[in-house]
Each structure stands twice: as structure tokens, then as C-alpha cells.
Amino acid sequence: MLNVGLLGAGRIGQVHAVNIAAHPKTRLAAVSDVHLASAETLAKTYASTVKTSDEIIADPGIDAVLIATSTDTHADLIEAATAAGKAVLCEKPVDLSLDRARACQAQVASAGVPVMVGFNRRFDRNFSDLKGALDAGEIGAPEMLAITSFDPAPPPIDYVKVSGGLFRDMMIHDFDIATFLMGEPPVKISAVGSSIIDTRIGAEGDVDTAAVTMTYAGGQIAVIRNSRRAAYGYDQRIELLGSDGMLQAQNMLENSVVKSTADGVTAAKPMYFFLERYMPAFAALWDGFATSVTQGSALPVSLDDGVTALQMAEAATRSHQTGQPVLLGDL
Ligand SMILES: NC(=O)c1ccc[n+]([C@@H]2O[C@H](COP(=O)([O-])OP(=O)(O)OC[C@H]3O[C@@H](n4cnc5c(N)ncnc54)[C@H](O)[C@@H]3O)[C@@H](O)[C@H]2O)c1
Secondary structure, three states: OEEEEEEOOOHHHHHHHHHHHHOOOEEEEEEEOOOHHHHHHHHHHOOOEEOOHHHHHHOOOOOEEEEOOOHHHHHHHHHHHHHOOOEEEEOOOOOOOHHHHHHHHHHHHHHOOOEEEOOHHHHOHHHHHHHHHHHOOOOOOEEEEEEEEEOOOOOOHHHHHHOOOHHHHOHHHHHHHHHHHHOOOOOEEEEEEEOOOOHHHHHOOOOOEEEEEEEOOOOOEEEEEEEOOOOOOOEEEEEEEEOOEEEEEOOOEOOOOEEEEOOEEEEOOEOOOHHHHOHHHHHHHHHHHHHHHHHOOOOOOOHHHHHHHHHHHHHHHHHHHHOOOEEHHHO
């Protein structure tokens, strides 16, 4: 049994608590949150214990920590937990600064303990099946990738202020999925972005609508489109064109009913947001981490993957700011 300490009992910490508690090989041994009431509520729900993050990291009875705290604490907590010999699953992003994330990467390499970044979309059944078909050679060699990722509505402006911007906060998931599918990061990234949904987002120097094109060493091309608003719900689709065909992953709908009448043909909306769409993916992500750590096998997602996605986000941010393409190797 893996004894787990959960750091952060906020929105995503509550999702992870469900999966830690439900997994047959893991136990929610302790919960921390600087907002004590959040930790107490979660600990009570799962008959767990409230401790501080420092106490969890120092506790020899805890084998692994799940870091679900605010982004600006991730790198410090990864370093502290790995120095104490804990296996770590950390939410995205590793940090908002590429330099800080790389320093953390170097420290973790010397600690020699497993660290995984919580890129949940790799564990979505649709996307993992698409990857399986690609790896089985069913569409030949990949040539052009298109990722659509639209949120149903923008986040609160207070969240935007500390998010690090759309490319680091939101598109980072799509950068990781692109690397997951293409098997390597791109060599060149060009980005455009606008603030046309909420002028307060633009006033913070951020964008709410963005498109990125990426070129790979072999000449393959990927396009990512992000919007902070889609009136019909959470739009999460992938299209991958290969030398022998195409793979597409469509949206998950609220139900499968299709109504056909004299007025037309209608279907249900996509599942509303990530908590609805990706709940099974979060459970699969936790199972992937717990299985690897208990068996001592390779993690399905590494800290290096987290740093690569951040490097791509940094390149996209710079490209948007300068209007010029950015070579990933220059960062
Ligand atoms: N994978 C995903 O799809 C996904 C979705 C949402 C959020 N996230 C990431 O998860 C992280 C948390 O996001 P959230 O939406 O849950 O935020 P949140 O604000 O709801 O929760 C974060 C919690 O961490 C607590 N906290 C801050 N510093 C702490 C510390 N040192 N020790 C203990 N607790 C501390 C805060 O009090 C808060 O309760 C962010 O990095 C975010 O990018 C990932």
C-alpha cells in the first residue's frame, strides 16, 4: 500500500483525493492546505489526517506526495519532496519560469526518485486510443496534426492575473499532447493571440484567443487553436493526418441521443468542462502513477515532459509578443 500525502485541497486537489482514496493500492494518509478549512473538509471526507506540507514531506511513513497546490509553489515542493525521497506526482505546469523549471529538473535528476507531471489528457480514452492506432501504424507516418481546445467560459480575472498567460496555463496541455502524439517536440513555433472575449484579459497582458503553428524536424506540421470561450461547452478534438489515412478524436457529448425532425438533426452538447470530460482520465493518470511507483517501472509521463511543454509555451509566448517565429533550440 502506497501512503500518499496530498498537498493542496483546492479544485483539483479534491479530484485527486477521490482517486487516491478509491485506488486499491493507495491510501490518503494526510492532506495539507494553507487554507486550513479546505484541508480539514477533505481529510474528514476520507478519514484522513491534516498536516502541514512540511510535516507531510518530513513524515517517514509517507511514500509519495501529490502536489495540487498553486502553480507558484510547485518547483519548491517538488525539490523538497524529492530531497526527502518521496515519489512525486505534480500538477501542471512545473513552474511559470522555464529557468526555474530547469533548475528543479536538475535537482530531481540528482535525487533519483520518480517525478511525474499530471498531464491528464494523455490518459483520456479517446486520445490514448488514437495514439495506440498511430503507434500500430494504422495511418502510416504522421504528417499534419490539428488540435482544437476551447474552454466553455473564461476563468475569473483574479485567476488570469496569476496564471502565467494562456500559453503556459491552458495551451500547455495541447503542447504536451502534440509531443505525445508526434513523438518529439517541434523545432519552430509561431503564435498569434488576441483578447476579444474579455477586455480585462487583454488589460492583464494576456490573450483569450490564440493559434499556434509548429514545424517538426521532418517537415511535419501541427496547428493548435485555443479559445477561452465556446458557447456550446468544452470543445476537445484532435485530427491527425498520416501517409495512409486520418485519425480523429471527437468530443464526448452529454448523451448520445440524436434528434431528427422536419426542422433538422440535433445532438447533445459536449460535456461542460474538464471536470466532466476528464474525470476518468484523472483516475487513469493516478493509476498510471501508482502502478509505476509500486512496481518500480518507468513513469508514463516524466518531469522532462513537463519542462518540454513549458519550453514550447515559452516559445509561443515570445512569438506572440515579437511577431516572429521562435526556434525551440534557442530557449
Ligand atoms: N490538470 C488539469 O487539468 C488542471 C486543472 C486545474 C488546475 N490544475 C493545476 O492545479 C493547480 C491547482 O489549481 P486549482 O484550480 O486546484 O487551484 P485552487 O486555488 O482551487 O487550489 C490550490 C490550493 O492550494 C493551496 N495552497 C497553496 N500553497 C500551498 C502550500 N504551500 N501547501 C498547501 N496548500 C497550498 C491553496 O490554499 C488552494 O486551496 C494549479 O497549478 C493548476 O494549474 C490542473
